[in-house]
Amino acid sequence: MSKIECDHCHLEFDASVMIEDAGHYFCCKGCQGVFHLLNESGLERFYEKAANTKLTPQTTHYDDSETFNSASFYERYVTTNEEGFQEISLIIEGIHCAACVWLNEKALHKMEGVIEAHINYTNNKARITWADHTVKLSAIIEMIRAIGYNAFPYDPSAQELSANRQRKDYYLRMAVATFASMNIMWVAVAQYAGYFTGITQDVKTILNVAEWVLATPVLFYSGWVFFKGAYYGMKNRVVNMDILVATGALLTYIYSIYITLNQEGEAYFDSVAMIITFVLFGKFLEVLSKKNAADTLDIMSKQVPSEVNVIQDGDVRSLNINDVEVGSIVLLKAGEKIAIDGEVVEGEGGIDESSLTGESEPVYKRVGDTLVSGTTSIDALLQYRTTKDFAHSTISNLVTLLEKAMRKKPHIEQMANRLSEHFSTTILVLALFTFLFWWFWPHDFETSFMVGISVIIIACPCALALATPVATLVGLGLGARRGILFKEAAQLETMAKANVIVLDKTGTITKGIPEVIRVTRLAPFDEALLFALVSSSNHPIAQGVGRYLDVDTPQSLHEVTQWQARGIGASVEGNTLLGGNARLMQEHGIDASVHSKHSLFYFAVNGKVCAIYELSDVTKEDSLQAIESIKRRGIEVVMLTGDHEENARHIADTVGIEHLQHSLTPEAKAAYVQQRQENGDVVIMAGDGVNDILALANANIGIAMGNGSDIAIEVSDVVLLGDNLTALSDALAISQTTFKLIKQNLGISLLYNAITIPLAMAGYIIPLIAAISMSLSSLLVVGNSMRVRWSLTK
Amino acid sequence: MDSWVIAMMLGASLVLGGVALIAFLWGIKSGQFDDKEKFLNAALYDDESELNDAAEREHKKKKLKEKNYRPE
Numbered sequence: 001m002s003k004i005e006c007d008h009c010h011l012e013f014d015a016s017v018m019i020e021d022a023g024h025y026f027c028c029k030g031c032q033g034v035f036h037l038l039n040e041s042g043l044e045r046f047y048e049k050a051a052n053t054k055l056t057p058q059t060t061h062y063d064d065s066e067t068f069n070s071a072s073f074y075e076r077y078v079t080t081n082e083e084g085f086q087e088i089s090l091i092i093e094g095i096h097c098a099a100c101v102w103l104n105e106k107a108l109h110k111m112e113g114v115i116e117a118h119i120n121y122t123n124n125k126a127r128i129t130w131a132d133h134t135v136k137l138s139a140i141i142e143m144i145r146a147i148g149y150n151a152f153p154y155d156p157s158a159q160e161l162s163a164n165r166q167r168k169d170y171y172l173r174m175a176v177a178t179f180a181s182m183n184i185m186w187v188a189v190a191q192y193a194g195y196f197t198g199i200t201q202d203v204k205t206i207l208n209v210a211e212w213v214l215a216t217p218v219l220f221y222s223g224w225v226f227f228k229g230a231y232y233g234m235k236n237r238v239v240n241m242d243i244l245v246a247t248g249a250l251l252t253y254i255y256s257i258y259i260t261l262n263q264e265g266e267a268y269f270d271s272v273a274m275i276i277t278f279v280l281f282g283k284f285l286e287v288l289s290k291k292n293a294a295d296t297l298d299i300m301s302k303q304v305p306s307e308v309n310v311i312q313d314g315d316v317r318s319l320n321i322n323d324v325e326v327g328s329i330v331l332l333k334a335g336e337k338i339a340i341d342g343e344v345v346e347g348e349g350g351i352d353e354s355s356l357t358g359e360s361e362p363v364y365k366r367v368g369d370t371l372v373s374g375t376t377s378i379d380a381l382l383q384y385r386t387t388k389d390f391a392h393s394t395i396s397n398l399v400t401l402l403e404k405a406m407r408k409k410p411h412i413e414q415m416a417n418r419l420s421e422h423f424s425t426t427i428l429v430l431a432l433f434t435f436l437f438w439w440f441w442p443h444d445f446e447t448s449f450m451v452g453i454s455v456i457i458i459a460c461p462c463a464l465a466l467a468t469p470v471a472t473l474v475g476l477g478l479g480a481r482r483g484i485l486f487k488e489a490a491q492l493e494t495m496a497k498a499n500v501i502v503l504d505k506t507g508t509i510t511k512g513i514p515e516v517i518r519v520t521r522l523a524p525f526d527e528a529l530l531f532a533l534v535s536s537s538n539h540p541i542a543q544g545v546g547r548y549l550d551v552d553t554p555q556s557l558h559e560v561t562q563w564q565a566r567g568i569g570a571s572v573e574g575n576t577l578l579g580g581n582a583r584l585m586q587e588h589g590i591d592a593s594v595h596s597k598h599s600l601f602y603f604a605v606n607g608k609v610c611a612i613y614e615l616s617d618v619t620k621e622d623s624l625q626a627i628e629s630i631k632r633r634g635i636e637v638v639m640l641t642g643d644h645e646e647n648a649r650h651i652a653d654t655v656g657i658e659h660l661q662h663s664l665t666p667e668a669k670a671a672y673v674q675q676r677q678e679n680g681d682v683v684i685m686a687g688d689g690v691n692d693i694l695a696l697a698n699a700n701i702g703i704a705m706g707n708g709s710d711i712a713i714e715v716s717d718v719v720l721l722g723d724n725l726t727a728l729s730d731a732l733a734i735s736q737t738t739f740k741l742i743k744q745n746l747g748i749s750l751l752y753n754a755i756t757i758p759l760a761m762a763g764y765i766i767p768l769i770a771a772i773s774m775s776l777s778s779l780l781v782v783g784n785s786m787r788v789r790w791s792l793t794k
Numbered sequence: 795m796d797s798w799v800i801a802m803m804l805g806a807s808l809v810l811g812g813v814a815l816i817a818f819l820w821g822i823k824s825g826q827f828d829d830k831e832k833f834l835n836a837a838l839y840d841d842e843s844e845l846n847d848a849a850e851r852e853h854k855k856k857k858l859k860e861k862n863y864r865p866e
Contacts, residue, residue, distance in 0.1 A: 049838065083859060098835035109847060115855045121831040131858040171822050179815045183808065203797050210804045 007047075008035045008148070009055040034148040043106055043147075050099035055148065067306070068138040072322065077153040078137065081129065085115055088137065090126045092119060093150040100149070107147050111135060126151070170284050177222035180214040181277040187211050188270040188771070201263055208260040211269035219253055223276040225283065241279075241465065244424035248456035249275050255453055265446075271457050271770055278778060282465035285473055286489060308339050311383065321390045328386050332371075334379050341393045342371045342384035349380020350539070354506075354689060361514065361540060361599065374398070374690065378539065379562060398666070398690075402697055402715065414493055416468040419746060423464065427757075431455040434761045451763045457770050458760040463749030463777035468493075468742050471785045475738030483706070483721035484731045491717045495701050495732065496739035497682050501630060502673060502695070504687035505641035505651055508705055509623050509725070512688070514540055514599060514615040516548035525610040527551055529572060530603050533579050536560050537568045542579070544615050545601050563587075567601075578604040585609065597646065617647075623655045626725035631656075633732060640669050642691055670694035686720075686728055688712055703728065745781045752777045 003012040007024040008031035018025040019032055026032040038044055067073060079087050092104060101119045104126070108117035113134030119126040130140060144151045187210050194204060226249070229242030249272050256267040307318045309331040316331055321339045324330070329345065332338060338351075350362035353375045362378045365371065371384050374395040390396060435452030439445065472489035479486055486492060506512045531551040534542040557570040557577070566587070567580015578588060585592035585602050590609060592602050598616040602609055627637055639660040641648045648662040661672055673695045676683050685692070685699035688708030693715050696702030702716035706723040713719050720727040756773055759765060827833060 085858070098832065098838065101832065102839050106847070109851060113858065115851065115858060120829045121835070122829055134858060168822065168828075171827075172819055175815065175818055175822065179811065183811060187804070200797070203800060206797055206801045206804065210808065213808065 006031050008032070010052055011054055030148070034146070037146055038103075041107070041110065043103060043110075046099055046103045046106075049102055050097055053097040053099065055094070055096055055100075067320070068141055069136050070320075072320070073153075074137075084131075085129050086132045086137070087127065087129050089154055090128060090141075090144075090151040091154050092124050092126050092144065093152070094148065095119070095121070095124050103147060104144060104149060107143055108140065111140065111143060114140065125154070167287060170280075170287050173222040173225065174280060174284055177218050177273070177277040177280055180218045180222075181273040184211050184214045184270050184273045187214070191270075195266070205260060205263055208256070208267045208269070211267065211273075212257065212260055215253065215256075215269040215272045218273045218276050219249055222280055223249060225280070226276070239421055239425045239428070241420040241424055244420075244427055244456070244459075245275060245279050247428065248453075248459075251453050252457055255449065265450075268453075268457065268770070271774070274771065274774060275457070275462065278462040278774070279465040282462075282469045285469035309333075324386060324390060326386055326389055329383050330386060332377050332380065332382050332384060334377055334381055337376050338371050338373050338384075339393070339395070340386045340390050341373050341388045342386040344369050344371060344382050344384045347380065347382030349382060350378040351380060352376040352378050354691070398694070401667070401670075401694055414468065414490055415742065416464065416746060420464060423750075427456060427459045430459075430757065430761065438763070447763075451761070454763075454765040454770065455757060455760045458756045458765055458773065459753050462774050463752060463781045464746065466778055466781050467745035467749055470782050471738055471741040471745055474785045475734050475741075479731060479734050482727065482730050482734075484727055484734065485719040485721065486731075487717050487719070491701055492735045492738045493742065494682065495684065495718070495735035498635065498684045498701060498732075500636045500638060500676055500681045501684040501686065501728075501732075502638045502640055502676075502699065503627075503657075503725075504669075504685075504689070504692050504695075505639055505643060505648060506617060507688035507708065508686050509627075509639065509655055509657075510617045510619050510651060512617065514544040515618050516544060516613050517598065517616050517618065518614040519548075520594075520612040520614075521610070522612070523605075523608060523610040525603070525605055529557075529577060529605075530579065530611075532557050532572075533560075533568055533570055533577050533603075536570070537562060541581075541599055541601055541615055542568065545579075545613050548613070576606055578602075578607075617651075619651060619654050620724055622724050622726045626729045627655050627657060629729045630725075630732060633729075633736070635732070640664055640672060640695070642666075642669075666691045666694050670698045673698045687716075703731070741785055741787070745784055748780050748784060749777060752780070 004015045004018050004025050005012050006018070006027035008026060011027060013027050018027060019029070021032060024035065026035065038046055077088055081087050095101060095104070098121060101121045104119055105117050108114050108128065111130075114128065114130045116129040117126060118128075128140060130137075141151050187207050191199075191204070191207055191211075193199075194207075223246070226242045226246045229240060230246040233240040233243050252268045252275075253272050256269050256272070259265045259267045307320055308324060309316050310319045310324060311317075311329040311331055319328075324340055330340065330342065334349070344365055344367050346367065348364070348366040351365050351371065353363050353372070365380065365382070370387070373390075373393040431452050434455050435448050438448035438451050441448075469489065472492050475492045476486050476489060503509055527549050528551045531546060531549045534546040534549070536557065537543070557572050560568065560570045562568055563580065563584055566584035567578065569579070570577045578584065578590070580602065582592040582594075582600060582602065585604060588604075588607065590602075590604050590607055592600075592609065594600060594612055596614055598614045601613040601615060603611045603613070631637055636659070637657050639648065639652050639657045641651075641660070641662050642664055643662060645662045648660055652658075652660045661668075664672070669692065673683050673685055677698075677700070683699045684701045684703060685695045686703040686705070687693075687696055688705035690709050690711055692708075693712050696704065696712060697715045701718060703718045703720060704713045704716035706713075706719060706721040718731060720731065752773070756765075821827060
């Protein structure tokens with residue numbers, strides 16, 4: 001049979017299943033609906049623009065749009081701007097190409113009452129402005145859904161907004177500084193040529209005035225950040241680098257104006273512009289690599305449904321989770337997330353508690369057992385009585401704790417910051433003494449002042465300001481190429497200082513999913529049959545067996561039955577198949593008395609056991625080697641786990657970890673990290689699951705595995721895309737090399753100052769030498785930073 | 795060569811450069827460089843109908859604003 005492309009989503013399907021409609025073919029009703037809607041509203045040019053991009057077929061139908069108009073929803077997400085219009089931030093799902101952005105914006109703009117819809121293609125975030133008296137939010141979201149996308153609101157954190165604003169502000173200041181400095185350099189070339197070959201005073205004055213015009217915006221617009229920093233520094237009685245930069249640049253600027261007006265001597269406008277531009281560049285690099293503030297709360301709230309089905313007076317009614325009272329009876333279906341803590345009153349089934357314990361094997365719950373919010377029902381259909389309201393449930397508590405932890409994250413002061421304080425004080429004092437010394441020697445005020453200023457100019461912390469950012473940037477680039485993403489540059493330095501590394505067991509040291517470790521075959525059977533049987537279940541054990549078998553040609557089964565937390569049964573060609581645990585076998589009168597500390601999966605055909613699969617969570621291939629190399633760096637390795645002692649001890653022995661803490665709750669993990677920090681240790685925590693997030697947020701450096709949960713990736717400082725522990729030891733290597741480089745860079749810039757400052761104090765510095773030495777020292781620092789690449793690749 | 799020639803040429807080139815700088819700053823401020831992908835694709839979505847849309851949006855905004863302030 002031939003395959004046909006759907007005219008909306010461009011996915012290919014068999015001709016027999018396609019819906020034919022006036023010469024067009026569609027894979028489903030949803031695509032057909034969207035196609036007609038676009039044609040009717042004159043948006044068919046979308047298909048031209050999208051070309052052959054594959055889209056997501058429109059399959060799901062939503063009926064919750066009324067909730068978007070509720071007052072509580074408006075209060076949380078909708079803001080009113082100064083013009084009296086409403087604004088909301090949305091994340092649009094299903095954007096594949098630029099044409100999707102075009103279509104969404106166009107469709108929304110066509111709506112009566114929508115004023116502005118701006119969608120960011122890179123992160124799929126949208127900002128929509130509308131007039132609420134003309135169109136309701138529900139209508140806007142329905143429109144987005146009608147054209148085949150989905151939208152959900154998010155609460156842009158104040159941090160994120162201010163980080164974006166700050167970045168933009170720096171772009172503007174950098175643009176002005178770069179433009180002016182580059183032009184000043186052209187003019188300065190003429191100045192220097194004149195200095196050596198002779199130049200008339202009036203041409204010199206013209207050049208000085210041009211430089212003056214160019215240097216003014218650099219100093220007062222681009223350099224404003226330094227004046228602000230200097231002001232705060234003085235207010236807190238700290239001599240920081242900003243004070244040095246601001247006083248140096250300002251004094252030089254004033255002196256140069258005096259020279260220009262007096263038409264005698266050499267002006268230093270080029271030094272003013274260069275100091276500001278170089279140091280601003282260093283600051284800009286720091287801002288650029290600042291961690292993007294997380295939309296933590298929103299990712300967390302995606303973990304729970306916004307509504308639950310409550311049984312009231314015999315009726316099932318869906319209620320907003322915030323309105324559910326303590327003691328309500330909630331209906332939980334298979335696959336649903338539990339939103340509120342409670343106690344089972346009816347039904348039974350397997351619950352995935354990996355978000356709390358990290359263990360992927362489901363826990364069997366029956367009447368009287370407690371349910372914890374944030375966990376998921378695998379196959380359980382049950383009713384539970386809520387014992388807490390949503391605000392006091394485990395998941396909400398976790399969010400509160402998390403926010404607290406992220407706010408007061410321990411901060412290790414960077415070496416360059418500590419150094420710059422002493423450095424700045426020393427230079428300012430030296431400059432003052434030089435000036436006084438020359439003045440009382442005696443010299444005229446003009447000469448003494450110039451010599452004093454030349455000390456500040458030559459000591460200008462260009463190299464010092466670039467020492468850390470350039471080295472860390474190179475380190476970040478190297479990490480990124482090996483799949484190690486540092487979210488903030490300063491973390492490289494902190495990581496290099498760490499002396500304890502805390503590892504989560506499941507998903508970090510181990511694979512986190514059960515794998516077949518032993519097979520006992522008792523009778524011959526067709527593996528394709530077993531594969532078909534286990535494929536019909538989403539239980540981790542069954543899937544583990546399925547991955548082990550990996551048969552290409554699945555057979556079709558009849559009468560597939562699932563026994564909750566026991567196994568699966570089916571029949572094919574008169575044979576009865578049974579697959580599951582010992583309890584299932586016993587219930588069907590089959591002898592299953594093999595004992596093992598691992599999970600067992602029995603496969604029986606017609607009441608006779610054919611094979612026994614033994615499954616266990618195994619360590620990743622590289623764990624042992626990576627942990628050894630981490631230990632060789634002199635770092636203590638500790639394993640934390642929510643699992644019980646026997647399992648934990650076994651895994652720890654396999655990978656060579658001596659210290660371990662077992663049976664820990666998420667809070668206890670965080671407490672352990674905190675306790676180590678109180679003892680003066682710098683702690684790295686590596687984990688992957690929701691159960692690790694508190695510890696990740698508390699640690700000096702939180703490292704998330706690439707396939708970990710979204711929330712873990714969000715709260716951590718470093719993400720390992722490679723998902724193995726080798727990447728972790730690589731990350732340590734990169735951070736330690738980078739830190740060594742930072743120290744070298746600082747050494748270079750200090751050495752340079754030790755040579756040039758005495759020269760300046762003796763009055764030997766002319767503008768050209770100042771400019772050249774400034775560039776040279778910066779070049780040395782940048783060049784040295786590039787070495788990181790060799791020292792790691794060799 | 796008289797020194798006013800230098801002055802004039804310097805002045806003229808600085809003004810020209812300044813105009814380009816201001817245009818660039820305007821571009822940053824109005825968010826044209828915020829979205830890298832959209833910026834790269836801008837040429838595909840920049841024709842007459844987009845211009846009409848923008849004008850229509852302005853018009854709509856003004857109308858809705860009047861409605862906003864109407865005492866009810």
